[in-house]
Amino acid sequence: MSTARTRLAVALAGTAVAALALAGCASSDPLSGDSTDSGSTTDASTIVIGSQAYYSNEIIAEIYAQALEGAGFTVERNFNIGQRDVYIPSLEDGSIDLFPEYTGNLLQFFDPSTTATTSDDVYAALQDALPDGLTVLDQSPATDQDSYNVTAAFAEENGLTSIADLAGIDGLVLGGAPELEERPYGPTGLKDVYGVDVSFQATADTTVDELVAGNIQVANVYSADPRIKTDDLVTLEDPKGLFLASNVVPVVNADIADEIADVINAVSAALTPEGLVALNVESTVDQRSSADIAKDWLADNGLS
Amino acid sequence: MSWVADNLDLIWGLTLDHLRQSAIAIVAGFVLSVPLGWLAFRYTPLRGTVLTVIGLLYTIPSFALFALLTLFGIPYQSELNLVVALTIYAVAIMTRSVTDGLASVDADTRSAAIAVGFGAWRRFWTVDFPLAGPVVLAGLRVTAMSTISLATVGALIGVQNLGYLFTNGSQRRIIAEVFAGVVAVVVIAIVIDLVLMLAGRALMPWTRRNAPLSRARLRAVTA
Amino acid sequence: MNLLAEAFAWIFSPDRLTGALPLPTAIAQHLAYTFGSVAIAAVIAVPIGWLIGHTGKGREVAVFLSGAARALPALGLVVLLYLLFGVSLKTEAAVAAFVVLAIPSILAGAYAGIEAIDRSVIDAGRAVGMTEWQILFRVEVPLGLSLLIGGFRSATLQVVATVTIGAYIGVGGLGYYILQGIPLRDFAEILGASIVVVVLALVLDGLFALLARFAVPRTAGPRRRSARRAPGSVSVPQFSH
Numbered sequence: 001m002s003t004a005r006t007r008l009a010v011a012l013a014g015t016a017v018a019a020l021a022l023a024g025c026a027s028s029d030p031l032s033g034d035s036t037d038s039g040s041t042t043d044a045s046t047i048v049i050g051s052q053a054y055y056s057n058e059i060i061a062e063i064y065a066q067a068l069e070g071a072g073f074t075v076e077r078n079f080n081i082g083q084r085d086v087y088i089p090s091l092e093d094g095s096i097d098l099f100p101e102y103t104g105n106l107l108q109f110f111d112p113s114t115t116a117t118t119s120d121d122v123y124a125a126l127q128d129a130l131p132d133g134l135t136v137l138d139q140s141p142a143t144d145q146d147s148y149n150v151t152a153a154f155a156e157e158n159g160l161t162s163i164a165d166l167a168g169i170d171g172l173v174l175g176g177a178p179e180l181e182e183r184p185y186g187p188t189g190l191k192d193v194y195g196v197d198v199s200f201q202a203t204a205d206t207t208v209d210e211l212v213a214g215n216i217q218v219a220n221v222y223s224a225d226p227r228i229k230t231d232d233l234v235t236l237e238d239p240k241g242l243f244l245a246s247n248v249v250p251v252v253n254a255d256i257a258d259e260i261a262d263v264i265n266a267v268s269a270a271l272t273p274e275g276l277v278a279l280n281v282e283s284t285v286d287q288r289s290s291a292d293i294a295k296d297w298l299a300d301n302g303l304s
Numbered sequence: 305m306s307w308v309a310d311n312l313d314l315i316w317g318l319t320l321d322h323l324r325q326s327a328i329a330i331v332a333g334f335v336l337s338v339p340l341g342w343l344a345f346r347y348t349p350l351r352g353t354v355l356t357v358i359g360l361l362y363t364i365p366s367f368a369l370f371a372l373l374t375l376f377g378i379p380y381q382s383e384l385n386l387v388v389a390l391t392i393y394a395v396a397i398m399t400r401s402v403t404d405g406l407a408s409v410d411a412d413t414r415s416a417a418i419a420v421g422f423g424a425w426r427r428f429w430t431v432d433f434p435l436a437g438p439v440v441l442a443g444l445r446v447t448a449m450s451t452i453s454l455a456t457v458g459a460l461i462g463v464q465n466l467g468y469l470f471t472n473g474s475q476r477r478i479i480a481e482v483f484a485g486v487v488a489v490v491v492i493a494i495v496i497d498l499v500l501m502l503a504g505r506a507l508m509p510w511t512r513r514n515a516p517l518s519r520a521r522l523r524a525v526t527a
Numbered sequence: 528m529n530l531l532a533e534a535f536a537w538i539f540s541p542d543r544l545t546g547a548l549p550l551p552t553a554i555a556q557h558l559a560y561t562f563g564s565v566a567i568a569a570v571i572a573v574p575i576g577w578l579i580g581h582t583g584k585g586r587e588v589a590v591f592l593s594g595a596a597r598a599l600p601a602l603g604l605v606v607l608l609y610l611l612f613g614v615s616l617k618t619e620a621a622v623a624a625f626v627v628l629a630i631p632s633i634l635a636g637a638y639a640g641i642e643a644i645d646r647s648v649i650d651a652g653r654a655v656g657m658t659e660w661q662i663l664f665r666v667e668v669p670l671g672l673s674l675l676i677g678g679f680r681s682a683t684l685q686v687v688a689t690v691t692i693g694a695y696i697g698v699g700g701l702g703y704y705i706l707q708g709i710p711l712r713d714f715a716e717i718l719g720a721s722i723v724v725v726v727l728a729l730v731l732d733g734l735f736a737l738l739a740r741f742a743v744p745r746t747a748g749p750r751r752r753s754a755r756r757a758p759g760s761v762s763v764p765q766f767s768h
Contacts, residue, residue, distance in 0.1 A: 055475050080472075082462025085712055140435060178694070178707035181547050200547035203697045204706065205474050205488045209614030210697075284476045287307050289314070307672060341532065363728035365688035367705045368721030416549030449598045456600035458691070460709075467602060474606045474695075482610060486603040 021074075047260065050087050050096040053081040056224055056280050057142060060100040060248060062294040063267060067303055071263045084109050092133045094253050098260065104145055104244030112184075117241030119143075123249070135257050137250045138267035142276040145223035145246030146185060148174075148236045154217060155234040160241070164173045164239035166196040175203035175210050176220030193242050208233075224273070226281040244296050246277070255274065270301045309479040311429045315469070319488060320499070322465040326496075328453045333394020333451070334444060340395065341402025355400050357459035362396035367456045369393075390455060401443020405436030417515050434508065441504040448500060449493045456489060468494075530714055535720035548703050550723070557700040557727065560690045564625035565633075565683050572630045573675070576637020580671065581663050591637065593631035598749040601628060601689045609696045621693040628689055636678015640671025672742040680735035687728050701727075 021128040048067055049115055058079050065075045068231045078096060081087045086220065088109070090096040103122045110129040116122045123139050148163055155161070165174060181200050187220075198218060203210045208227045211219040221228060228235060239302060248271060251291035252262050275297075282293045308315070343356040364372070369389045370380060378385045409432050417431045435438075459467025469485030472478075537543070551689035579585050604627060608620035644667060652662045669674075694702030704720035706714075 053459075053471060055472055080462065080464060082381045082467060083712070085708060086462060168697060177710065178703055179710040181707065182711055182713075187547075201697070202547065202694075202703055202707065205612050206609070206617060206697050213614050215614070226396070266349070287476070287478050287480075289311060289312075356715055360729065360732065363684050363732055364692050365724050366719070367691050367717070368700065368724050371705070371717045371721045372715070374718075380709075380714075380717075397706070446597075449594065453598050453600045456602050459602065460695070460711070462704075467600070470600070470603045472605045474610070477610060479607070480612045482603060482607045486600060489600045489603065490595055490598045497594065497598075504654060510545065 012266045014237075033108060041245060042066040046076050047097045047256065048076045048078055048095065049101045050081050050090070051077075052087075052100075053080045053082050055283050056222075056276070057100055059279050059283060059290045059293055060062050060271070060276075062290040063271075063297060064100060064250065064264060066291075066294050066298055067263050067267050068260060070298065070303070073260070078168060079169060088134075091251060091253055092131060094255070097253045097256050098264070099251045101136075101249055102144055102246040103139055103249045104246030104247070105242060106251065108184075115201055117244050119245035119247055122245050123247070127250070130251075133254050135252055135254045137257065138265045138268050139247040140271045142224070142248045142271040143246055144222050144276065146176075146220050146243050147238070149211065149219050149221045149228060149233040150217060150236065151214075152232045152234050155236075155259045160234065160236060162239055163194050163196065163242065166190075166198075166236070166240065167194055169217075170197075172196070172198045172218055173201055173216040174198040174218045174220070175201050175207050175216035176200035177188060177204050180220055185244075188242070189242050193240050203204070224276045224280055226277055229277065230281075230285070266303055267285075267298075270303060307478055310482045311481075315466075315484060315488060318464065318466050318468055319492065322452070322455055322489075323492065325383065325387055325458070325463070325465055326390065326448075326463050329390030329394055329451050329455075330388075330444075330448050332391045333398055333447060336391070337395045337398035337402050338433075341399045342406065344399065344403045345406040351403065353423030355403060358396055358399045360396075361392055366454060367460070370461055381457075382399050383463050385461060386455065386458040386463045390451050393454060394451055396448045397450060398440075398443050401440050401446075405443070406432055408439055409435045427478070437504070437508045441500065441508075445497050445500050446506075452493045452496060453489055456485070530718060533715035534718035534722055535582065536725060548699060552726070553699060553701050553703060556698075556721065557687070557690050557724075560622065560693065560698070560700060561683060561686045561731075562684050563735070564622055565629050565679065567622070568626045568629035568682060569679070571626070572633040573637050576634045576675075576736055577641065577668065579634075580638035580641025581667055586638065589634060593634050596627060596631045597631055601692050602695065604628065605689075605692055605696060617696050618698055621696060621698045623688050625689055625693070626685060629686050632678045632682035632685065633675075634678070636675045636681070639672070639678075640674035641667045643674060644670045662768060673739055675696040676739045676742050679699065680739070681733065683731055683735065684728055687724070687731060 049061050049068075050060045061077070061079060065077055068075050081090075084106075086095060087099060091099055104128050107116065107122055107126045110131075113167065114125055114129070116125040119139070123136075124243070126136060150160060159165065173181075174187060174190070176186070176269075181202070183189070185200050185202050190198055201216055202211070203219070205214065207216075207219045208225070208231060209223060210216045210224055211221075211233065212231050218236075219233075221233065223235065227233070245302050248267065248268065252260065252264075279293055279297060282288050283290070310441060336362030340358065341356070344351045344358075369392065370385050373385050373388055378388060379422045413431065413435065414427070417427050423433065455465055456467035456470065458465050459471045465490050466485050469481050469488070473485065538550070545665050567749050573587070601624065604624040605621060609617055612620040648670070649662060649666060652666045690700045690767075691702035691705060693700055694706050697754065701720050701724050704716050708716035708720070
């Protein structure tokens with residue numbers, strides 16, 4: 001009788017040991033880490049860098065990481081966190097130190113009723129809107145903002161150069177991420193600001209495919225998406241400022257801002273709009289990893 | 305598949321995370337389901353209700369369960385949320401197996417144990433539970449595979465595991481990445497299933513002879 | 528609990544009847560995908576399952592394949608099939624994913640149902656002179672019905688849950704609100720849509736429980752005891768939400 005019991009005990013003990021061992025192995029993985037851990041155990045000289053669950057943002061974060069490592073800092077990566085609800089509090093309490101963000105979207109997060117639209121206005125408004133404990137370094141010329149696009153063929157057919165030209169066209173279907181329906185620059189914004197009537201279809205990651213296939217006529221595509229070039233899309237101009245300008249900007253915990261400002265500001269200055277698109281091309285078309293892309297970019301720009 | 309060759313560390317790191325999250329949920333689920341299953345077994349009038357209610361937990365889709373758990377103060381996008389949800393699903397599947405397993409123990413054997421003078425605690429651990437083993441193990445194998453495959457949904461609530469390969473691959477449109485993720489999950493599930501099966505053979509040598517499949521075991525496997 | 532109240536307010540708000548995806552439409556889509564996928568899976572899995580159960584051949588292969596298929600992660604399968612089929616066929620890609628996930632349960636229900644039958648009953652059928660087809664349809668299928676229905680029940684519940692993930696590639700269904708609510712930080716929306724999915728799942732589960740009760744063939748004697756146990760007990764569900 002005791003044999004069965006001993007075996008059971010051994011099995012349970014073995015499982016427990018295995019689970020703990022896995023926990024030990026896994027926590028040394030650079031991509032892991034629960035971002036809701038407040039009060040991280042890393043020492044003061046380690047910079048923790050986070051990123052959104054967006055491959056382009058991850059590349060920029062990796063560039064920051066390698067730039068700082070090149071300058072002698074110790075860096076811990078905590079990528080692919082997801083939503084602002086999660087990482088903004090982590091930034092505020094110091095468990096994350098640095099995060100690549102986008103001025104316009106971040107401003108809307110803190111101040112949904114903002115009226116700033118141009119790049120400089122947005123940046124200034126953002127500096128005011130940030131809570132104490134957070135600050136932003138210099139913004140980059142590179143942008144990655146929402147924009148309305150149509151296929152080149154559709155633009156030619158209807159003589160479209162700006163969003164205003166869409167008014168009066170019937171049966172327009174707008175595609176984008178599901179939350180676009182509720183955004184101020186979504187269907188309601190189109191109606192109010194430009195008098196354009198659209199019905200909405202949530203297309204999420206399939207947006208560009210749907211646009212190219214003709215299932216939707218207008219699509220919200222991020223301005224740094226390489227498919228705008230490769231799929232021959234036309235970005236409609238936005239003279240009335242429906243969209244906020246959204247430049248790439250590093251958000252930092254105020255305590256360490258001065259330490260890393262020089263390194264990161266140099267990176268931001270070197271990142272151009274075309275440069276960002278090129279990075280995205282390397283990731284999607286060439287399928288290179290963020291680490292490789294970042295290494296080469298830093299070398300090419302003399303920043304490694 | 306050059307993408308796979310270039311990104312082996314990424315896949316490996318994510319696999320370890322995935323295994324860790326799944327293992328915690330499977331073990332916790334198993335540990336919790338034993339007393340629950342025993343309760344359902346012991347108090348026969350309660351059995352139907354308890355098992356149905358617990359089984360219904362499984363019908364809650366993962367997104368929904370993540371959202372419901374926030375009502376208990378668990379942050380929506382956290383590994384804790386994922387592991388707690390996976391544990392709940394594991395309990396939902398395992399409890400019935402434990403109950404069925406205990407019910408499948410031959411009444412005569414149990415009577416013999418009582419006659420020989422075993423107390424309730426000793427009887428449970430040395431007679432009932434080991435003999436319930438095959439059914440419990442069948443349920444555990446199903447639970448393990450279920451948990452490992454379910455864990456991938458964590459990617460949509462920002463938890464890092466093999467599910468990352470799906471969302472990232474979907475954004476970058478790299479089919480090899482998504483395919484690698486699917487294969488990795490299936491392979492891990494099969495490996496763990498094999499490990500459990502071998503562990504079962506080692507721990508329960510009396511089952512090595514091909515016993516006819518009891519209806520209880522069939523039920524556990526049908527699920 | 529305030530959040531719970533908000534969630535219910537969200538469900539019953541008149542706004543739910545307008546907008547890009549009215550709630551009734553989403554529910555209808557969700558159910559259509561569920562029933563459609565289970566039906567297609569049934570057409571594939573039931574005959575094969577019956578064949579395996581009746582002839583006893585191919586069982587190990589079936590068990591292994593359906594075990595492996597169970598391990599398939601729903602999200603991965605949906606994304607993979609979408610990338611392979613392309614955007615014009617995204618509905619087909621989603622349905623294909625749901626079908627693949629539904630097959631294991633139905634297959635197992637079909638062959639396990641037949642395997643659980645006492646061999647002497649089948650021998651009796653042969654002794655009486657029934658042909659193989661008669662044995663299959665007059666003896667094995669009716670007696671195996673309760674486990675088969677159990678398989679359908681598991682498959683349906685699994686697909687109901689998986690259809691929420693289909694929204695990731697934009698095919699509609701109740702997952703739309705959840706994927707919308709996450710970036711908007713609208714917990715009332717996430718929770719509200721989740722509650723609707725759970726209610727749907729519970730209703731379907733209840734329907735199957737009723738169906739199982741009626742599926743028990745009326746035979747006399749000892750068979751009654753095992754038959755009575757069958758309906759309520761076969762609810763160990765399938766997985767991969």
